[in-house]
Amino acid sequence: MSVTDTPVRLPIPPLPRGFRMGAVHAGIKRNATREDVTLIASDQPATAAGVYTTNLVFAAPVALDRERTPGRGFRGVVINSGNANACTGSRGLDDAREMAALAGRELGVAGDEILVLSTGIIGEFMPMAKLAAGIKAAAAALGDDDTAALTAARGMMTTDTRPKMAGGIFTADGSTSTVFGMAKGAAMIGPKLATMLGVVITDAAIYPADAQRLLSEAVEETFNCVSVDGHMSTNDTVLFLANGAVGGGPLHGAGLEACGRVLHDVCESLAREMADDGEGATHVMRIEVTGATSRDAARQIARTIADSPLVKTAVHGADPNWGRIVSAAGYAGVVFDPSTAMLRLNGALLFQHGAPVAFDADVVSASIKDNRETLIELSVGDGPGRIRFHSSDLTAEYVHLNADYHT
Numbered sequence: 001m002s003v004t005d006t007p008v009r010l011p012i013p014p015l016p017r018g019f020r021m022g023a024v025h026a027g028i029k030r031n032a033t034r035e036d037v038t039l040i041a042s043d044q045p046a047t048a049a050g051v052y053t054t055n056l057v058f059a060a061p062v063a064l065d066r067e068r069t070p071g072r073g074f075r076g077v078v079i080n081s082g083n084a085n086a087c088t089g090s091r092g093l094d095d096a097r098e099m100a101a102l103a104g105r106e107l108g109v110a111g112d113e114i115l116v117l118s119t120g121i122i123g124e125f126m127p128m129a130k131l132a133a134g135i136k137a138a139a140a141a142l143g144d145d146d147t148a149a150l151t152a153a154r155g156m157m158t159t160d161t162r163p164k165m166a167g168g169i170f171t172a173d174g175s176t177s178t179v180f181g182m183a184k185g186a187a188m189i190g191p192k193l194a195t196m197l198g199v200v201i202t203d204a205a206i207y208p209a210d211a212q213r214l215l216s217e218a219v220e221e222t223f224n225c226v227s228v229d230g231h232m233s234t235n236d237t238v239l240f241l242a243n244g245a246v247g248g249g250p251l252h253g254a255g256l257e258a259c260g261r262v263l264h265d266v267c268e269s270l271a272r273e274m275a276d277d278g279e280g281a282t283h284v285m286r287i288e289v290t291g292a293t294s295r296d297a298a299r300q301i302a303r304t305i306a307d308s309p310l311v312k313t314a315v316h317g318a319d320p321n322w323g324r325i326v327s328a329a330g331y332a333g334v335v336f337d338p339s340t341a342m343l344r345l346n347g348a349l350l351f352q353h354g355a356p357v358a359f360d361a362d363v364v365s366a367s368i369k370d371n372r373e374t375l376i377e378l379s380v381g382d383g384p385g386r387i388r389f390h391s392s393d394l395t396a397e398y399v400h401l402n403a404d405y406h407t
Contacts, residue, residue: 012146013167016178016203018043018245021148022141023155026134028082028120028127037134038079038155040199041107041142046243048074048115049211051219053236059086060096061116062237068115069239070208075113077199077239078103078135081158081184082120083127086234095126102132106139117197119158119184119235149182156184156197161277166269168262170204172255177204177246179259181266183238185226185274196223196274198238200266204259205244206251214260215240222267225299225389226275227306238267272390276372281392283315283368287376289329292385297334301380302389304332312394318369320361322350329378336380344377 015021019042023035050069052062068074078099085092096118101111118126138155142148153163167180185196206214219238240263244250251259276284287305292298305311308328314321322343330338343351346367348359368374374393 012149013165013180014178015144015149015180016201016243016245018203018243019180019201020142020144021152022138022143023151024134024137024141026080026137027130028080028134034157035151035155036080036082037131037138038081038152039103039106039135039138039142040077040079040152040201040241041139042075042201042241042243044243044245045073045075045113046241047072047206047208047211049208049215049240050115051215051223051238053234055234055236057087057234059084059118059235060088060092061085061118062235063093064096064100065115065117065237065239068112070212072208073113074115074241075109076103076107077115077117077241079117079156079197079199080120080126080131080134081118081156083118083124084120084122084235085118085126086122088123088125091125095128098128099126099131099135102135103139106136115239117156117199117235117237117239119156119197122234149180153182153184156182158184160184164270164273164277166266166273168265170255170258170262172204172251172258173248175246175248177202177259179262179266181270183270183274185277196236196238198223198267198270199241200238200263201241201243202259202263203245204242204251205246205249206242206256206259210251210256211240211242214256214263217260218264218267221264222271225302225387226271227303227389227391275390275392282395283374283393284372285312285315285374285376285391285393287378287389287391288386289378289380289389290386291340291379291381291383292334292336293381293383294385295387296385297383298385298387299389300334301329301332301378302387304328305376305378306389306391309394312391315368315374316393316395318365320345320348320350320359320364320368322356325376325378326351329380334380340379340381342379344375346371346375
């Protein structure tokens with residue numbers, strides 16, 4: 001089997017064959033200039049897999065999609081923003097099913113062939129009349145060009161400042177397939193997953209069990225390694241649809257793994273964008289922990305550093321306060337020997353062998369202030385566990401946005 005895979009970084013990645021999408025403003029959001037209903041359609045039945053929030057309080061669309069994935073025969077995804085349809089009881093689940101039925105009706109397919117995503121304010125019932133009109137209008141606006149992709153990605157946004165998209169290609173058995181992903185997320189973001197919705201689509205053919213494995217593996221190392229405020233949401237969902245429009249049989253062997261690598265790259269790009277677009281963020285933090293006893297141990301250390309308000313505010317203030325980082329690692333609940341720890345900040349060595357290292361604080365401070373990304377590298381020993389984790393700084397704007405979000 002001849003296999004190649006190449007990540008593609010374009011402002012608007014191309015859509016895979018056989019998919020169309022569009023979005024409209026239906027009146028769910030107060031801002032009339034922002035789309036709030038998105039529809040994604042597959043021209044032929046697609047395999048679908050999903051990964052969902054682990055919060056015990058989860059939204060109606062999460063319950064619905066969990067029942068349906070992984071599986072075959074899916075023809076689309078309907079998405080609304082502005083209302084989470086969470087903590088809405090049996091009525092909320094009925095409304096999620098009705099959303100699927102409405103989308104199926106517009107696409108000429110059964111409602112159980114549609115998946116549903118919602119995001120927004122918790123505890124309010126869905127405005128079904130607005131949704132019905134919005135779904136009908138979004139179906140009429142379906143397209144497969146850059147404008148359609150951009151509009152669909154905007155329709156997922158809540159407090160995001162920009163749409164988030166990524167794409168890649170891989171070649172197996174002489175056929176080139178495209179992977180395209182879009183996501184939303186800016187706050188209430190804390191592993192596992194975040195206040196995020198993600199949809200990744202490909203024109204390759206994949207068996208449901210394989211699609212679920214590839215998605216779960218990608219999410220574990222990407223979306224589960226991003227935190228803005230440590231608050232796990234009720235609606236977190238990442239869907240992966242594969243419609244086989246490229247032709248040929250389901251991927252296997254090296255071709256399947258090539259797809260998995262590009263899927264991982266797409267998810268990692270979207271995860272980083274989510275951290276970079278954290279509410280009020282002026283910096284994105286890339287935290288790399290190595291030398292832990294396991295990957296889970298490395299993740300726990302990185303997450304504790306990422307969620308520390310003192311680390312976040314230090315980065316916001318361009319303060320190379322290594323003590324906040326090292327002490328956060330120390331209370332992460334992971335055993336390591338501080339005398340073996342080493343910390344670098346934007347490449348500058350600050351701490352080694354349990355003691356500070358002389359460094360030019362002004363130079364390191366300037367490196368934080370003058371760059372959007374701050375790199376925190378912490379080694380805690382010689383174990384095999386390593387992780388890359390993304391987060392954002394904590395600003396006064398974050399407080400303002402979340403204090404005013406509902407009111």
